Amino acid sequence: MCIRDRVSTQSTWGSYMRTFGIVLASIVVLSATVTAVSVNSGDFQQLQGNFLVQLQATPAFKALSSSEFGSHLLETITTLLQTGGTFDEVIKLLEELKNNLETEQLADNSDFTTAKASIEGDIKLNREKAAKAVQEYGDATIQVKNLIVAINDLRGKLRNHKKQLKSILDQRKSLEASNAEEQREFAKRNGEQRQVIEVLGTLITDLTNKVLNAQGSLSLVEQKQLFDQIDKIGGQSPISVLVDLTSTFDQNTVRLIIGKLERLREAIKATLAADEANHEKSVATFKAMIEKLQELEDDIRNDEEKSKVQLKSSENAKISETERKATNELLEKQSNTAREASEAQLEVATDNYESRTADRSRSIAIITQVIQLLKASEQEQQAPAAL
Numbered sequence: 001m002c003i004r005d006r007v008s009t010q011s012t013w014g015s016y017m018r019t020f021g022i023v024l025a026s027i028v029v030l031s032a033t034v035t036a037v038s039v040n041s042g043d044f045q046q047l048q049g050n051f052l053v054q055l056q057a058t059p060a061f062k063a064l065s066s067s068e069f070g071s072h073l074l075e076t077i078t079t080l081l082q083t084g085g086t087f088d089e090v091i092k093l094l095e096e097l098k099n100n101l102e103t104e105q106l107a108d109n110s111d112f113t114t115a116k117a118s119i120e121g122d123i124k125l126n127r128e129k130a131a132k133a134v135q136e137y138g139d140a141t142i143q144v145k146n147l148i149v150a151i152n153d154l155r156g157k158l159r160n161h162k163k164q165l166k167s168i169l170d171q172r173k174s175l176e177a178s179n180a181e182e183q184r185e186f187a188k189r190n191g192e193q194r195q196v197i198e199v200l201g202t203l204i205t206d207l208t209n210k211v212l213n214a215q216g217s218l219s220l221v222e223q224k225q226l227f228d229q230i231d232k233i234g235g236q237s238p239i240s241v242l243v244d245l246t247s248t249f250d251q252n253t254v255r256l257i258i259g260k261l262e263r264l265r266e267a268i269k270a271t272l273a274a275d276e277a278n279h280e281k282s283v284a285t286f287k288a289m290i291e292k293l294q295e296l297e298d299d300i301r302n303d304e305e306k307s308k309v310q311l312k313s314s315e316n317a318k319i320s321e322t323e324r325k326a327t328n329e330l331l332e333k334q335s336n337t338a339r340e341a342s343e344a345q346l347e348v349a350t351d352n353y354e355s356r357t358a359d360r361s362r363s364i365a366i367i368t369q370v371i372q373l374l375k376a377s378e379q380e381q382q383a384p385a386a387l
Helices: 001-007 011-039 041-057 059-065 069-083 087-212 222-231 236-246 251-386
Strands: none
Touching: 069 087, 069 251, 087 251
């Protein structure tokens, strides 16, 4: 049995009954002794009777007769005296009983002090555990709130990333569509301009060779060929109008036409060169915009991956902090329950200890009064003998 259990269950009456056993055994011995030596005398019996009368007149007698312990003690004293026991023998037995009670009280004091210190240590420990659990619960609650805000922010950020990526994709598609259309238009325009330049070159060569170099004029067949070539340029061109107004293709007229053809060819070449230059710039701009969009997309995707990692980490942390809340909430309840149980245990142990101590104190006080009366009676017995 542990000290705490021993303090709470220890019975004062167990010690008393052990003492009573010793006293009753002494009664048997004393009775035998009295029978053997026949020491009873009329005077001594009268003193014993006087003592009993005096004892009944004292407050101690009332205390003796009103308790189980006192009744047993009174019965023992009466029996001892009535069977021939001397005052000195009774006093010796009572002093032994008093010493036993005092020794028992000292042991009880030590046991109770040890048990009290142990229980108070448990109370303090559980109070500290509960306080720490409250602090941990509060910290975890704050962390959960902060993590909820962070998680919502990260989810909003991921939604924004998706919108940005969709916008970039739409821009890329729009740019690629515009670029494809521009490429088609440029290819068509460039091909037409080169064809015109080629036709103009053919016309200039044919007119130069067949009219100016030959010192002649164009035949009807050659004129038809000329018109066919001009039709490739376009029926509404200035050259076409000029040729339509020309009835003869003499050298002066042909020189005028060749001059206009050459100027037209150079103008178209200049336009072609400018168009090609602008096209190159447009292509470069398109590529630069695509690269810029790609860089922006890469940056957003990198941010998106970081946000996903942060979101996963925050969600795991929220789960952990939520578990920490629950754990410390339970720990606080368990610690308070244990503390309350220890406090109740200490209260019971204290009440029992104080009750035992009060019982012993009263018993010791009664025994002390009885011893004083016995000593006084013993002195009365010795006084006639001295005379």
